[in-house]
Amino acid sequence: MSPVAALRLPLQIDLGAFLALLQRLQVPHRVTEEAGEQVLWVPDEALAEQIRELYARYPQGDPEAQVPGTQASVGFLQNLKGSPLTTAMLGLTLLVAALTLLGENFAAIRWLSFVDFRIQGDYVYFSYLSETLATGQWWRLLTPMLIHFGVLHLAMNALWYWVLGRRIEARQGTWMLLGLTLVFGLAANLAQYWYAGPSLFGGLSGVLYGLLGHCWLFQRLAPNAEYRLPPGLLVLMLGWLLLCMTGIFELLRFAAIANAAHVGGLLAGCATGLMGGALARQRR
Template sequence: MSPVVALRLPVQIDLSAFLALLLRLQVPHRVTEEAGEQLLWVPGEPLAEQVRDLYARYPQGDPAAQQSDASPPVAGFVQSLKDSPLTTAMLGLTLLVAALTLLGENFALIHWLSFVDFRIQGDYIYFSYLRETLQRGQWWRLLTPMLIHFGLLHLAMNALWYWVLGRRIEARQGPWMLLGLTLVFGLSANFAQYLYAGPSLFGGLSGVLYGLLGHCALFQRLAPSAEYRLPPGLLALMLGWLLLCMTGIFELLQLAAIANAAHVGGLLAGCLTGLAGGLLARQHR
């Protein structure tokens, strides 16, 4: 059955509550943006007529659900966790590892999660090479560095942006796609940092985040949708932060060591997946 435009509304209108109502009613739909308008598509004209009638009666969504939401901050957050299970699980795993590693202080555990193994002897740290690590069958190290965080600020910033970006991808393309992209971007970021800097200790979700950013930005450019609309200024903010980090100012001031190659590697991988996914979605549309 061919998709039909059920609603054509200005982009300024917030459809989130009405879309939530459609989800609760299990109405298949998708939203796109064209020429400053947002289009709500459903399969077939009969269903489109029902959706138009439903919107005429409940443009703000289900009133019963709104009235039952007596404590919106708590209830809304809990519902968001349920609506984004993969994003929630990924952040839960990240927080667990942060607690077990004492935010980068527990080297006895960190050396099992780093990209290559290492040992500390006196004031020196000795790293293995990747070939030795893989020969021992320690393949999990290719991914686990993205779970390591050094300090509360490092963890908080990465967790926040993964929540912002991950939920968008999970809502638009599903949890399995988000999981696949997270793994691909994690691999790309870790390999890029290793190839650039050699054996070293690095970690964090930031390489994955730049991959998610590139994916969302290009996908949205090629196949606009309400789910992939980024917060105003986010793209400029994160790209500006990347350029600032690449100047080496933080290392010069001895504030932090930034894994810039991981950021760039994740971003390039995200641009490729966003380009491919956006072109496919545009062709399908």
Template sequence: MTPVAVLRLPVQIDLGGFIALLQRLRVPFRVSEEAGEQVLWVPSEQLAEQVRELYRRYPQGDPAAPQMAAPLAGGGYLQPLKNSPLTSAMLALTLLVALLSWFGDNFALIRWLSFVDFRIQGDFIYFAYLNDTLASGQWWRLLTPMLIHFGVLHLTMNTLWYWILGRRIEAHQGAWMLLGLTLAFSLAANLAQYLYAGPSLFGGLSGVLYGLLGHCWIYQRLAPNLDYRLPPGVVVMLLGWLLICMTGIFELLQFAAIANAAHVGGLLAGCLSGLLGGAVARRRR
């Protein structure tokens, strides 16, 4: 579904009240800035006509309008999935791999997705080295660990945050940008973990998630926009969680082994991309 531009207005016009109205009505939309204008987008032409009429009547927003929510929102529970196809596809692929690998217990599949190959002999696991892996042409391993999840809780938390952060980037910068950032952050996180811990078994979307967080965080500070405006405390909470994990408390309690280097690598890569993207957006303004 191709997004439709509803309104093109000078950046000096305050859309805050009207945007608050759209949010109360559960209308799917996004706002971008192009050539000194703020552009309001919706998923379809039919919805665009309704939103234009709504803006004509209530340009500053109107608390008396929520009864119009049902005909405007439309699409039901599937509409958010249709509005964010790349985010939805990524989560569907992650869920499929989790089920096929039975949440990390199917080592026959996991060994094809891990950063380096391995074999299990008795009570021991033997890993190959990265140079041998790349020399044999298995380049996909640089990215595929992000699809591996060990347990339902691991999968649930990672997919939830990818849904929250991925949709924001897809709405503001497009599906191709989200795909490129996802792959870049996965590569940075996996390389960081390998360089820090050596050959080992690790996986999950968390390194990518910290990259998406860093991207939104820094981009928003340089070029403020509604899509990247995270709820208060989210950045503090996730960075605090990273610091707690880095203390080694979970390994000490034998609860889980945390790939902290992957988190840090993803976060640094995300901050760098946010710095570059935010600087470009700020310059265009």
């Protein structure tokens, strides 16, 4: 059975909220760009007719709407089910936050930090990466992304992973999001270690900058509704990165920022966005 074009709309129309509604309702669909239009495809004409009716009534993705004949309920739990990897990643991050007491339980953090360390009196002694890998502790290359220091650190990173992770999972699938998360986490951690040497750092922010760079350049090369970022988000996050790199937060003794991790994640995300966007453009 050939897919049916349910909607053909100009590129400037933001379909993000409507597509999120279809995802929550578990309606199978995909979006392509053809001749300057964005085309929404569904499996058959009967479903296409229902989608047209739904869009006519709820172009902004009314969360109370349902496609006639579907049994899916709309709500927060449905959002979680529709983005299993994003949900699982956030669940794991919250679990680690509880185990590490948001950075207060150093006994637990020792097992997740990029390199092992020990505290003796007022001093902290770190191992080197070569020693860490020689003892088979390869998990440390990734686990720092799960460590967070404080409620604000955790809340901000969790929020943006939810925003960006769900977009990638909806557009490119669960396995792609998993692969990108691991690649960006590795790139961010290695960059921070290369720049600052053995030290204690953590958080999802390096991964977030990777996801941001991926969506940004993918969208530039192969425009699609899922990767159309909210207005001002790119400027906000890049501006925040530049502000952090000035060292003002360290000067004010507010926090130590792992800037190299942010830059490493962003560069890795830009690379995958260029490759993914170029492939998607070629397929079109």
